[in-house]
Amino acid sequence: EPEVTQTPSHQVTQMGQEVILRCVPISNHLYFYWYRQILGQKVEFLVSFYNNEISEKSEIFDDQFSVERPDGSNFTLKIRSTKLEDSAMYFCASNGAGHTDTQYFGPGTRLTVL
């Protein structure tokens, strides 16, 4: 069964460093998403991506964040200069048909900023 994969499973970085989180969505999907969950809090939407551009983003997704689909299979989230408060579990998701279609989630990348 197709699944969303994410690498790495755990990333530790120093404050101020850049990180890139990688995702491989399900191959025939068209919509891609990033969410995050800070420990003890709700899962929060960051950004959605369709047709090679951002279609929606939340207030969290400021200039420090960017997304890219560099080739036909990968979808990346870059944080330019990490802060302590960026420590969270980051989830990638994808679906084929937008808002009434199931979003399939990857297992997440746990980012720890020291």
Place this chain on the structure above:
Amino acid sequence: ILNVEQSPQSLHVQEGDSTNFTCSFPSSNFYALHWYRWETAKSPEALFVMTLNGDEKKKGRISATLNTKEGYSYLYIKGSQPEDSATYLCASNNAGNMLTFGGGTRLMVKP
């Protein structure tokens, strides 16, 4: 700001018990309500997507109902088993494609 709430936060039941949880969500501009089952260190597993008022969906021993007019959904588990232990998340689609999640209900089933 959309607010999705789930209750209870956690629940301990005995194997064989039936149980249910609640998700409340904004009824305005409603598109869809999603339920997920999430075990630690695994991907959240999609259970149901419901869009229409009065929708009922079933997957094995798990079922869900939807009331879009009053903004709530119930998830039912019949005859709970230890392998049902997980966090159950609901998420509402009220604008665009973004999901707004509740805080989850953590279910623990004792053998």
